[in-house]
Amino acid sequence: MRKKVVAGNWKMYKDKSETIELISGLKEKLSKFNSEVEVIICPPFTSIEIAKELLKGSVIHLGAQNMHFEDEGAFTGEISAKMLKSFGVEYVILGHSERRSIFREDDKMINKKVLKAVSVGLKPIFCIGETLEERENNKTFDVIARQLTEGLSSISNEHLNEIIVAYEPVWAIGTGKTATPSQAEEVHKYLRKLIEEKFGRSFAESMRILYGGSVKPDNAKELFSQPNIDGGLIGGACLKADSFYDVINSAV
Numbered sequence: 001m002r003k004k005v006v007a008g009n010w011k012m013y014k015d016k017s018e019t020i021e022l023i024s025g026l027k028e029k030l031s032k033f034n035s036e037v038e039v040i041i042c043p044p045f046t047s048i049e050i051a052k053e054l055l056k057g058s059v060i061h062l063g064a065q066n067m068h069f070e071d072e073g074a075f076t077g078e079i080s081a082k083m084l085k086s087f088g089v090e091y092v093i094l095g096h097s098e099r100r101s102i103f104r105e106d107d108k109m110i111n112k113k114v115l116k117a118v119s120v121g122l123k124p125i126f127c128i129g130e131t132l133e134e135r136e137n138n139k140t141f142d143v144i145a146r147q148l149t150e151g152l153s154s155i156s157n158e159h160l161n162e163i164i165v166a167y168e169p170v171w172a173i174g175t176g177k178t179a180t181p182s183q184a185e186e187v188h189k190y191l192r193k194l195i196e197e198k199f200g201r202s203f204a205e206s207m208r209i210l211y212g213g214s215v216k217p218d219n220a221k222e223l224f225s226q227p228n229i230d231g232g233l234i235g236g237a238c239l240k241a242d243s244f245y246d247v248i249n250s251a252v
């Protein structure tokens with residue numbers, strides 16, 4: 001049985017006091033939660049240190065939203081995997097569609113990031129997904145197969161266990177348009193088959209594949225109850241304790 005995961009991507013939201021407020025609210029809501037769902041929050045870099053402090057003793061895990069693939073160097077404005085690790089970060093979102101489209105990250109760069117992350121002990125939440133144009137041109141399976149193959153190229157079996165895949169159709173992110181449970185399940189099923197072909201049956205059975213794209217309290221339960229959907233990567237709905245908690249509860 002795969003343990004369900006609900007991860008919150010805060011994006012570029014929440015300053016210091018808002019971080020304290022949101023984490024306090026979540027901790028209170030989750031105080032009696034018996035961790036049958038793995039809960040992860042990914043605040044901005046500026047909130048990582050305070051988040052780590054506030055999350056002590058809580059069931060909530062800490063992730064970051066990005067990192068550079070080098071350990072250190074003249075890369076103004078960047079943060080390395082090693083730096084994140086030194087602050088007690090456990091997960092890192094890599095390959096998010098906003099990084100791919102706005103910051104021009106390609107599969108090759110994302111692969112370097114994935115390999116660097118696992119080499120220092122960070123667990124990637126590795127995002128893939130097609131654009132609306134790609135879907136309309138029947139390219140969905142080709143695109144996600146390419147993203148998965150190239151993004152996870154050269155990864156060792158030892159590290160494969162640490163990867164969480166997030167399928168996020170770009171047309172559903174922040175748009176209010178959600179893939180229907182059957183549309184999402186169709187892609188998740190295909191992905192699990194692809195993982196089996198590439199890495200073998202036991203990895204395919206154990207790897208968590210999350211759905212992301214306008215998941216909200218009112219659509220989460222149906223999505224999360226599909227056989228190949230192991231939880232969600234949540235944007236907008238993770239910014240309030242109430243709605244994030246309701247999404248988490250939909251995975252129970």
Ligand code: PEP
Nearest residue numbers: 173174212213214235236
């Ligand atoms: C995301 O940013 O990964 C995401 C899924 O956002 P939203 O839930 O707002 O669509």
